[in-house]
Amino acid sequence: MYMINTLLDDYNKKYTRKRKNSLGCLKELNKTSIENTMIRLEDCKENLLIYKRRFNVITTLKYGEKLGKDQDGNYNIFHNGYFQQMARWWYTENRYKTFDYIEKDLDEFTKYLETYYNNILMSDGFKYSRIAKDPPFMKIATFNDDLNFFIKQMVTGVYTLKKTYTDNVENASIFGTKIGDAKAKEIVRYIDHKITRMLYYKNMFLQMCK
16 A cells, blocks of 8 residues: 555656646747737837828828829829819829729738738737736737727728719719729729728727727
8 A cells, every 4th residue: 555655646746747847838838929929019010100101191081082192102182173183184193093002002901901810819929818818918909909990090091082983983074984984983892892801800800809
């Protein structure tokens, strides 16, 4: 009996040491995962600041206004009015260029949203932090709120642009060619698609940080 108890004691000691070692390794792994997630979050923050500056014109767009770009690639506005079309002609702006602008930039922005979702919200570091509701989770949740608010601004801005081109198509006197009408309709369809994608990610982000 003494021998059996001794063997059991040895086993329990070894098991306890092994369990402690396993827990220590798991905590270290969790810590590393969280640190990696927070590094990637800093990249997301920097990119969001860039998008806020780049798309400031879009987020403040008013009905009837149209977009153009200067030589440095910055957006500018052609205000609604009698001389709008003349000004756009003078600066060689048209619907084809507008479509190219928003296609390139909105594609890039929605890819950014996808990257944020995959690299941050689906990361092991976020999952550990979400369970613990620790400071890293709170930092991610704060950024998440900021990003969702910006998505809302972007959706409002591009919807305003869509409304402008939708009404242009419905008012035949605005356009001089069928090709122009077709390109305006293409802009409207594309914006509809991107609004759907942005709202999809916004809803996903809200669910993940509850």
